[in-house]
Amino acid sequence: MHNTLYQASVRTTLVAALLAASAAQAGTVTIESWRVDDKTLWEDVLIPAFQKKNPGIQVKFAPTAPTEYDSSLTARLTGGTAGDLITCRPFDKSLTLFKQGQLEKLDGKAGMENFPASAKVAWQTDDGKDTYCMPMASVIHGFFYNKKMFKELNLAVPKTQAEFFTVLEGLKKAGKTPIALGTADQWESNQIVFTSIGANYWKGEEGRKALIAGKAKFTDPQFVAAWDQMAKWGPYLSKGASAQTYADSQNLFAMGKAGIYPAGSWDIAYFNQQGLDFGAFPPPVAKAGDKCQISDHTDIGMGVNPKGKNKADAYKFLAWLGSQEFADLYTNKVTGFFSLSNHLISVKDPVAKQMIDWRKTCSSTIRLNAQIMNRGEPAMENELWNVSSQVLNGKMAPKDAAAKIQTGFAKWYKPQQK
Incomplete structure (x- = not known):
């Protein structure tokens, strides 16, 4: 009797442990990127700012060396092991992923309304009908x-x-x-x-x-x-x-x-x-x-993996990427990379401010x-x-x-x- 109870107890404990592990995995949004230099920024500034607004969602920034990113990302996407959010290179590299069904269509998704048409060109089909990455910075x-x-x-x-x-x-x-x-x-x-x-x-x-x-x-x-x-x-x-x-x-x-x-x-x-x-x-x-x-020049964007395990949370993170808060943080912490959103940003670095202010008087291409x-x-x-x-x-x-x-x-x- 005691032995049966013990075995049941062990089974219950194992099931609980497995459920806990799967819950932990299910609650973690993983970001793929080539920006290895930004790891500290994401871990110490950007992710904590998001979590303050969205408690309970775990986010992991998992970059790959720039020279290996394209090939290793393609392998992970094909093998079904890629993260939930995909940092997008501009134009053809990301367009190829979209055509292969490896990036979600983002038109109408929360946050996308904050970007002008010119910012989206780098992550759209040639006819401009489908957008597959949210613009981040130029x-x-x-x-x-x-x-x-x-x-x-x-x-x-x-x-x-x-x-x-x-x-x-x-x-x-x-x-x-x-x-x-x-x-x-x-x-x-x-x-x-x-x-x-x-x-x-x-x-x-x-x-x-x-x-x-x-x-x-x-x-x-x-x-x-x-x-x-x-x-x-x-x-x-x-x-x-x-x-x-x-x-x-x-x-x-x-x-x-x-x-x-x-x-x-x-x-x-x-x-x-x-x-x-x-x-x-x-x-x-x-x-x-x-x-x-x-x-x-449009330089970096963010897309969603159609086969990601945590798509609901990934979309919450994407919506935050389209916010004023993210635009301010990214522009001021990654000096020389400018948010592509319509938000008015107070740029602290004097030279970066000079450059972003050119947008007020010059046309962008x-x-x-x-x-x-x-x-x-x-x-x-x-x-x-x-x-x-x-x-x-x-x-x-x-x-x-x-x-x-x-x-x-x-x-x-x-x-x-x-």
Whole structure:
């Protein structure tokens, strides 16, 4: 009798333990991400802020190294072991997941109403009918300048291209390196320079959409003009610019040896750590009175795994990601990454505030080739790195750079074959 009671008791205890374990698992929302650098921020700031409003929901931030994220996430999604929330890269990587049924459709879900149409483009089908990730943050491109150097040399922050080149001349005459930029790594020449300064020539979204529609070509004057300007930068770069890496450029500017640094807003945190006194200005317009355009590039979003074990709680977390509270926390804690929501955000970092304030006077666009144009062979992203670097190095004429990109684009993209 005692033995039977004991066995029943053990069974009850085991069942209770299993139920408790399953409840613990069921109550934990797991976030997949490549942002390993943000682990402390999520664990110490963002998740506790969410839990204060939603007690009882456990959230785990489980990042994978950026270089391994895409392949390992795909394997986990396919194997049914992926987390409930999926941090989304912009455009084709996430679109592929959606087409494979690995991201939920989010139109009409709580929180999505707080984002403008332009913010959602990076996570929508080509026809704009389905949205599959909530926009989280963008990065903004422009220029940083050394405030002390500008003051000593009595240089005014340039607003037009003529003023920009006047400043470059002033820096050069003073024996300074005018522009801290190298071409050894190549990516900066496209992602930070060409698609940033060029937006003022091709009128941002107007020009980008015209290329996709087949109504404009890279050989048109408004696109060649961006490479024309870059070709004039040669005399203002370091003597060894072709061997200069991204890290070398950062170091040159951080040490106070260069006046201007073509920048992505993610660089703010690095220069803050170096104790540099610097400011920011948007890409100068062609002539006074022109409407300014900025590259305000959609960088990171969040989606829901259709096979997630805790979808109800995942949607509660997603709704919070669309809130004013999250927008404030993320923008101010991840300096240089800006919420894409419509909320008014009080940005504390002075340079980050300068950059986000450009949205008030300038139109926002994204990196020129980010949507649709990277899908064929030759790979446009790599081609743009290459030709833009060669133009900066004085090894390729602007019109030849344009012709190379246009030829490659027309090889596989039907609207460009007219």
